[in-house]
Amino acid sequence: MDYFSSRSPISFMSAPCPICRHGAIAEMPMMDSLGCNFCNHIFVIEKELNSMRQILRMADTISTLRWVWNGKCWENANEVQVYTSRWLVVVGILLVLVPTAIASLAVYLFPPEPDVPLAWFPKFWAIATFFGHLFVLLSITQDYVQFPFSAYWRRITTIFKMAKPF
Secondary structure (H helix, E strand, C coil), X not given: CCHHHHHCCCCCCCCECCCCCCCEEEECCCCCCEEECCCCCEEEEEECCCCCCEEEEECCCCCCCEEEECCCCEEECCHXXXXXXXXXXXXXXXHXXXXXXXXXXXXXXXXXXXXXXXXXXXXXXXXXXXXXXXXXXXXXXXXXXXXXXXXXXXHHXXXXXXXXXX
16 A cells, blocks of 8 residues: 555545656655655645544644645645735845945946946945845745756756767
C-alpha cells in the first residue's frame, strides 16, 4: 500500500510542484512524505479537522506554505498567507523606494558644485541605494520562496548539451 492510497483518495501523481511548477510530485521511498522530482522540495499531506479537504504542506522550510489541489491546479490553502504576502509585497516595495527617494531628494535639493572632484558621488549613492535595497529584497524573497536556481541551471545546461551536434 503506497502513500497515496493509504492517506488520500486523491491522486497527486500527475500534479505539478506548487513551488517550481515544472517538476511533478511523487512519493518518496520509505518515507511518509512527497517530493518534487525537479526542485527537491519535500511536502507532507495534512487533513483539516473540520473538513474532508487534504492540504499539501511544505515540510522543508520554516514558513507555513500550504496548498489544496482542486483537480487542475494548486490553490492557496491559507487566506492569512495571501493577506500576509500582499502586505509583504507592499513593505518590500517601500523598502526599495523610500530610501532611494530620500537619497534622490537629497541629491536634487543639495546638488554639489560641478567643478568638485567628487560631484558624481551623490548620484552614484542614489543609484547604489536603489540596487543595494533591491538586492536585499531579492535575497530575502529567494530565502522565503526557496526558488531552485541550481535545479533550473542544471536543466538549462542539459538542454544545451543535448542540443549540441556531435
